[in-house]
Amino acid sequence: MNRERRKTLKIILGQMDELTSKIEEVKEALQEVIDDEAEALGNLPESLQEGERGERMQECIDAMEEVADALNELDMDDLHEKIEEIALG
Numbered sequence: 001m002n003r004e005r006r007k008t009l010k011i012i013l014g015q016m017d018e019l020t021s022k023i024e025e026v027k028e029a030l031q032e033v034i035d036d037e038a039e040a041l042g043n044l045p046e047s048l049q050e051g052e053r054g055e056r057m058q059e060c061i062d063a064m065e066e067v068a069d070a071l072n073e074l075d076m077d078d079l080h081e082k083i084e085e086i087a088l089g
Contacts, residue, residue: 001086009087013080020076027071034064 001009041049041057048054 006087009083013083013087016076016080016083020080023071023074023076027068030064030068030071034061034068037061037064 037057038061041054041061044054044057
């Protein structure tokens with residue numbers, strides 16, 4: 001690999017570091033929303049929890065948890081390592 005492509009990969013590594021930090025921020029914010037919605041659902045009277053409103057809230061919680069799981073599955077460290085290996089050759 002020539003010097004110019006190695007330089008580009010090093011720039012990409014820096015961008016990945018920024019992206020990793022941003023993903024962590026997103027994960028934390030998403031978890032707060034999940035927790036708040038779960039608390040709001042838990043604070044509803046049981047009749048509303050079991051009704052349409054409660055079901056919609058639970059569906060939203062489930063969907064957000066799926067997103068959180070997908071974000072947690074991203075292995076940015078592994079991706080960073082692989083690109084670093086290539087860049088340092």
